[in-house]
Amino acid sequence: MNRNSQLTCGQGPLDKHAIAALIARDIPRGAYVNLGIGQPTLVADHLPADSGVVLHTENGMLNMGPAAEEGQVDPDLTNAGKVPVTELPGAAYFHHADSFAMMRGGHLDICVLGAFQVSAAGDLANWHTGAPDAIPAVGGAMDLAIGAKKVFVMMTLFAKDGTPKLVPECGYPLTGLACVDRVYTDLAVFDVTAQGLTVRETFGTTVEELAGRLDLPLRRPATA
Amino acid sequence: MSARLCEHADEAVAGIEDGSTVLVGGFGMAGMPVELIDALIRQGAKDLTVVSNNAGNGDTGLAALLAKGRVRKVVCSFPRQSDSYVFDELYRSGKIELEVVPQGNLAERMRAAGAGIGAFYCPTGVGTLLAEGKETRVIDGRTYVLEYPIKGDVALIGAHRADRTGNLVYRKTARNFGPVMATAATTVIAQVREVVETGVLDPETVVTPSIFVDRVVQEADRT
Numbered sequence: 151m152n153r154n155s156q157l158t159c160g161q162g163p164l165d166k167h168a169i170a171a172l173i174a175r176d177i178p179r180g181a182y183v184n185l186g187i188g189q190p191t192l193v194a195d196h197l198p199a200d201s202g203v204v205l206h207t208e209n210g211m212l213n214m215g216p217a218a219e220e221g222q223v224d225p226d227l228t229n230a231g232k233v234p235v236t237e238l239p240g241a242a243y244f245h246h247a248d249s250f251a252m253m254r255g256g257h258l259d260i261c262v263l264g265a266f267q268v269s270a271a272g273d274l275a276n277w278h279t280g281a282p283d284a285i286p287a288v289g290g291a292m293d294l295a296i297g298a299k300k301v302f303v304m305m306t307l308f309a310k311d312g313t314p315k316l317v318p319e320c321g322y323p324l325t326g327l328a329c330v331d332r333v334y335t336d337l338a339v340f341d342v343t344a345q346g347l348t349v350r351e352t353f354g355t356t357v358e359e360l361a362g363r364l365d366l367p368l369r370r371p372a373t374a
Numbered sequence: 375m376s377a378r379l380c381e382h383a384d385e386a387v388a389g390i391e392d393g394s395t396v397l398v399g400g401f402g403m404a405g406m407p408v409e410l411i412d413a414l415i416r417q418g419a420k421d422l423t424v425v426s427n428n429a430g431n432g433d434t435g436l437a438a439l440l441a442k443g444r445v446r447k448v449v450c451s452f453p454r455q456s457d458s459y460v461f462d463e464l465y466r467s468g469k470i471e472l473e474v475v476p477q478g479n480l481a482e483r484m485r486a487a488g489a490g491i492g493a494f495y496c497p498t499g500v501g502t503l504l505a506e507g508k509e510t511r512v513i514d515g516r517t518y519v520l521e522y523p524i525k526g527d528v529a530l531i532g533a534h535r536a537d538r539t540g541n542l543v544y545r546k547t548a549r550n551f552g553p554v555m556a557t558a559a560t561t562v563i564a565q566v567r568e569v570v571e572t573g574v575l576d577p578e579t580v581v582t583p584s585i586f587v588d589r590v591v592q593e594a595d596r597t
Contacts, residue, residue, distance in 0.1 A: 207547070211547050226547060227404075247553075254497060285461075287454040288452065288477070292479075292498045292499045327502075
């Protein structure tokens with residue numbers, strides 16, 4: 151079976167660990183990958199030991215290892231979330247301009263980011279709610295969004311108040327235009343294509359049911 | 375002229391003027407030149423514009439400088455953190471200006487300043503609030519935003535080791551903005567854990583060559 155051309159249906163909804171496992175499954179061997187702060191960092195836990203995937207952290211490191219355990223903490227060695235981490239064999243350190251050249255120069259294969267909203271055209275909103283009392287903080291999100299060759303989003307499909315996060319047009323301030331390639335959620339995985347959103351997989355729901363809850367046209371993958 | 379080795383951080387920050395733009399290294403606390411910032415607080419310069427990735431953590435370092443009311447404006451990528459309460463309070467009460475810059479642009483704008491580049495077209499932020507009002511241009515079918523350099527009057531950076539000539543090496547992710555900021559300010563002041571004799575550092579491993587460094591001070595608690 152060709153996974154790229156068949157709609158698959160599984161049990162759901164998925165929890166964040168199961169979503170992370172799905173993303174890990176889709177990361178090619180040996181890829182250079184940046185995992186965004188927060189839930190995307192869970193993806194690292196599901197990469198096979200022999201995956202050869204090289205994790206990039208924007209504060210200047212390749213081949214970042216797992217979070218430091220007690221006794222391993224080194225204040226000079228943190229990830230983008232300022233959490234103490236470790237280094238793996240093959241690690242390299244570099245300064246910030248080089249680190250962001252890796253993104254914007256198109257060297258980084260994949261980044262996985264969280265999102266407030268993703269639009270049908272692949273616009274991403276994940277840095278600012280736009281609320282009047284919010285303190286805006288963008289970090290590296292805008293550079294990652296437009297720089298990585300593939301941008302995967304990891305999020306729940308609906309916000310806590312039940313409103314969809316996959317939307318016709320983002321209402322929150324944008325992080326990047328037409329930059330998202332694939333959206334992994336608790337209920338389905340979507341590809342953003344020139345023809346619109348294609349449902350790759352569903353979990354505990356159907357395309358028809360999702361189409362009823364989302365204000366969006368959804369496509370099934372073309373059959374092989 | 376090679377770097378001047380200072381006995382004390384107070385000597386290293388002498389002469390920083392009111393109204394200066396100060397580039398402050400570090401990503402969170404990694405690479406943050408805390409002793410130089412403490413010395414700047416004692417030195418008293420005010421009305422400063424601080425360029426740094428974050429806007430201070432906890433009560434020390436950059437947060438302490440902000441708490442003293444010496445900073446007019448912060449240029450950074452990520453001010454809001456779990457322990458950025460000093461900045462949050464100043465911002466919410468309208469006592470400090472904020473310019474949010476995407477992290478890569480922050481680095482590249484300083485790199486441009488250090489390399490003598492007048493401005494550059496960058497794809498980051500196209501179509502977002504952070505590019506509003508900025509000139510754009512389509513090059514080979516892709517839209518870019520015109521970004522200008524950020525030049526410092528002073529850079530305060532943390533490094534691991536210096537030799538007496540002023541060459542610097544860093545350690546792990548504490549390198550972060552240090553090498554870029556070292557190129558981008560008129561006066562570059564480095565706080566290091568150890569000063570070694572000239573000739574001890576392997577020239578192949580020097581990250582910031584001495585030409586960029588004006589003053590070096592060894593951390594006091596290591597002397």
